[in-house]
Every structure is written in structure tokens, then in C-alpha cells.
Amino acid sequence: INWRINQILLNIIKENKEDINKELNILLEMNSDENRIFLMSTFLDELDFKDVNNRDNPKLAIFQEEILRAMKRPNFISVILQVVEGGKRSAVVQFPDDYTPALCITLRLTAIQSLALAVALSQSQNSSLANGALKLVKDILPAVSGNFLADMSEEVLQNIVNLIIHNKELSLPEMSGKFFNSLRTQPLPPSFNPLLNFLRKDLPQPILQSENTILRQLSDFDSGSRIINRGSIPNILVEIGSKCSYSKEIFRQTLRETGIQITEEQVAGIIVTLVNRLISITISNDISDEYKDNNKWNLEVVAEVLNNECKGLNWTAVTRNLDQPNLAIRSEAIFLLIARMFLRISAVSMPAAGLVGSWTNKHAQLAMLILASNAPRNLVDFTGIVSAEQQLPVEIAMPPNYSWLSLPLYNTLLQLAAAGLQNEVLEALNNAANNYPEYVTLGLAQVQDTGGVRAEVLRRTLPLFTGIQNSRPSSLVVMKKLLTVNPDLLVLLYRIALKRANTVQDIIDIDNRIKLFGSLIIRRVEEEAAIDENLGYWCVRADRTDFNLEARLLPIIESNSQVVRIIFLFCKAYSDTLRAR
Secondary structure (H helix, E strand, O other): OHHHHHHHHHOOOOOOHHHHHHHHHHHHHOOHHHHHHHHHHHHHHHOOOOOHHHHHOHHHHHHHHHHHHHHOOOOHHHHHHHHHHOHHHHHOOOOOOOHHHHHHHHOOOOHHHHHHHHHHHOOOOOHHHHHHHHHHHHHHHHHOOOOOHHHOOHHHHHHHHHHHHOOOOOOOHHHHHHHHHHHHHOOOOOOOOHHHHHHHHHOOOOOHHHHHHHHHHHHOHHHOOOOOOOOOHHHHHHHHOHHHHOOHHHHHHHHHHHOOOOOHHHHHHHHHHHHHHHHHHHHOOOOOHHHHHHOOOOHHHHHHHHHHHOOOOOHHHHHHOOOOOOOOOOOHHHHHHHHHHHHHHHOOOEEHHHOOOOOOOHHHHHHHHHHHHOOOOOOEEOHHHOOHHHOOOOOOOOOOOOHHHOHHHHHHHHHHHHHHHHHHHHHHHHHHHHHOHHHHHHHHHOOOOOOOHHHHHHHHHHHHHOOOOOOOOOHHHHHHHHHHHOHHHHHHHHHHHHHHOOOHHHHHHHHHHHHHHHHHHHHHHHHHOOHHHHHHHHHHHHHHOOOOHHHHHHHHHHHOOOHHHHHHHHHHHOOOOOOOO
16 A cells, blocks of 8 residues: 555656545555555655745645644644654654744644644654754744634644643743633633633633642542552542543652552553543443543553653563453454553563463453564564574565564464364464465474364465475475474475375475485385375386385285275376386
8 A cells, every 4th residue: 555655656746636636545544544644754755845846746735635634633643743753754863943844834834733733743752853843832822812723633732731731931921821812712612621621711820720720639539638549550540530641740640649559560450441441432322422522541641651650660561461351352453552552651562472371361362462463563572482593594474573483472372272262263373374384384383282273274384385396485494494393294294295296206306305304204204104195206216216116015905905996096097107117
């Protein structure tokens, strides 16, 4: 999809504009956020702020449209940060001081739209970008007035308010007085949360009083001078409600008021509980939109505060503690929400070591493992449970996060199959084998299973590496690895190859390869192979060497006359090519 978007951008002047817009809309709706981010980031990569011809650039109109659409969406800030901090700019250490103003001018944004963009960029991890954006906020804010609610989402407005509250200079009347006077006179939609209503009613008193009042309410929760210790931070947060995530200061104060140490178990509980609350409120049809908006948790605030408060935690233990009865991974979106929140809190990829092993919530563990195995490495990293000898030559396709190189992953999946999830595990392994057959075959070769899942997958994958016609080019690599990790499977693989051989050349190729592995493997193949597997091999040997086919067959026939039928059917099938001798 991204390749096609890039092609459209490269050829946009040559193509019909109406057709372009239609195709772009279709492409962008597939995995919407990621594709839109790619589109905007790609455009920004080639945008020259000094180019006077930008105004006539048809790409600019698309970029403007996407930026304005993003401003109305609840995740605008995270989206625009990914756009500006991504692409070629990911390696930029020092952004020019005028980067944000130049971007606003190029996009021909209004004052309030420029303010929204600047507020979003002021939250960048890049200090030069954040400082330049904050300077633009200070330049624009004193002049902002009138009806501006229609031009921004609730998230943007709330972040403007929070930025003003936490910045002494911006909270001065001469800086934000007009903004708040306009806010007070405008009818706020029901979707705007109670914090904004609270701020509006309290004006023109000092702005900081609003937040302090909320903090006092939180500290007096349950009619005590401190929050009663209920043993679990997640339980307390649920009782208080989403209002404690209005701002970083409020949430930080809430955590301190619990009097509970923030441990690995508490962090995992917070992630699971708040994601569950957010999902249940979002998808429920029994509550009003107003209630949904007023009770939506600000996970960005939660994650940023926990990132500062949780230094030094064991993140593998946090991952393992996600094993909770109320964890339900019903879709990839829920998994990604959990993984990204984990990343924001920890600033490291989720360590897969916490996902493998024994969990109580088997269904959730299986869903997490399947989705984690396909996740990018910056979200879930398996390298901590992968040994160096598992890696094959670079030309063989490998999962980006090393998932299917991990023997603990296979062991855990087979344990889950034995616990009653056989069909789900079989489907997951078959899907993995379609993409990474070498790694899945060799991974399963090194683990044990009594439930039949392992045998079923190997029954599909082993024939891919026989070395005969239409087998995979990596056959010899897999054979050499099997000699080291599971010689029994190597013998079985040669037996499969012999049975499937249809031409003399197939037999010659098999014979040449088997000689690479020594006399022990050759002897085992001959001894363990069934008569129908060996017949073709013996015929070729008899034709090309002094091998005595009759002397080999007569004792077999004497001991078991039933094999005569097998020999007869073989001769009938190859009567056109068998020589009289």
C-alpha cells in the first residue's frame, strides 16, 4: 500500500486528479492511521519551505487536507508527532528555530490551526522542535479570540488548556486572557469534558485554581485526607474515574495519594485495566456519546507519568504480570493499544520473555503470542530468547522481530495446544510456516510434542526441503541444520525424498546429497526406509553400479510375500523406463 501511495506522489502531476483522489482514499482507509502517517511523512520528506512553487504543487493540497482532517481526530497529537518526527527527520538532532512557523505558512494554516499544530509539536521528544513550537504558541496565543471551537478537536483544545495551566508565562492574563474569555463566551459542546467546563466557570479567577481544586477533590476522595489504600492502584483509579487523567500533574498526584508502591504488578494492572475500560466505553451501545467522551481515559497522560515514575522496573516481569483474568485480546487493535502503551511507559520494546512460559489466562497468552510474533521489533522483541545458532544465512527470509527463531515460543505454543487450544495453535504455526518455512521446520525439529500439532505441521513443511525438483533452494541448508539438531528428521526427510522422486536425476541428486552426511545417515536411510521408498533408488544404483538388485530383493520377498504386490505396482508404473536387467 505504501509503495502505491509513493508511486502516486511521484506521478501526481501526470495523472487524473479525480482518479488520484479516489484511489488515495481507498488506500488510506486500509489500516488508516499508518497509511495516512506514511503519506504525510513522505510528502514532508520532499517539501522545501523556500520553494516559491509550493503553492502550485498538487501534493500540497493533499497534505493540507490530511493535516486538517487529522486536527479533528482524537489522536491528532500522536499522529502529527509521528509525521514530523518520522521519515528523513528521524535522524535530525537540531530543527531550525523557524521550522514550525515555516510549516504553518507553507500549509497556509489559519491562526487557530497554527496554534493547534504548534501545541502538538510542543510535546515532541526533540527539544529543538518542541521549543520552536512553544515559541510559536507564545506568539499566536495572545491574539486568539472569536469562535474557534469548530477548528479543533477536543483533544487539541484540552492540550492547549493543559499547556497554559503548566506554563507560567502562558498563564499570564496578557498571554491567555483573550483565549479564555472567548472560551467562556462560546457554547461548549456536550462532548467537551468536565475539566473544560470547570475551567470556563472559574474564569476569570487565576487559571491554576481550577486544577488545584481538582487535586483537592482527589486528595479528599472517600472523605479521607488521603486515598484509602485498597491494595491495588488499578482498582483505585477505576473508583476515581477518568478525571484523574485530565493532566500529568493530576495523575501524578493521584498516584502519590494512593500510598502504594508502583511495582511491576501494579503497572501491568494499570495497563490492562485502563485499556479494558477504554475499550468497553468505546464499543458500548448502551451509553450516550456524552458519557463516553466524559469518561474516556487519557492514556497518553497515564503513560507519560508512569514513564517518569517507573524507572528501574523489570519490564520482563511487567510483561509477565499482564497475565490477568480480565485481559481479553479480542482484536489486533487491542493488542497494539497494549503494546504501544507499554512502549510509551517503558521506552523499550515489550520483551517476549514475559510472554512465554506458563500463564493462567491461556486464551489471552495465545492471542498475545500470535500477534506479538507478527509485530514490529520496536513493539515486541524476541531477541532476548533467541540463541545465535538459530539464525540461518541472510538470504533466507526471517521475521523482523526474530519471533520464529525462538524455541521458547514453540514450546509455549505446544503447551497451549496441549491445554485445549490445538486448532488455534495449529493455524498459527501453519500461517508462520507459509512465511518462514525454514525457521518453523527447524524450530519444531528442536522441541517435543505429544499432541500431534508438531507432527502435522512438519508433515506439511518437510517435503519442501527434499532437494528434488520443485523443492526450496534452501533444502541443503535445512538438511545440514537437521544433521546437527535432529538427525532422525534428516533420515525421514531423505525417505520422503526417495518416495517422491520421479526421475533418474532426482535419485542422482538425492544420492549426491546423502553422501555429504556420512555413512551412518546412508545406512539408516536404507535400513529404515520402506520398500516403496527404496525401489527407485535401488534401480538407479543397479543401473549405474555393480549393486545387485536381485540379491537385495529376494530375502525381502521371502520374509514377506506381500511386498511382491508393491514391486509389481512399481514395475507397472515405470515399465517404459525400466531396463530388462
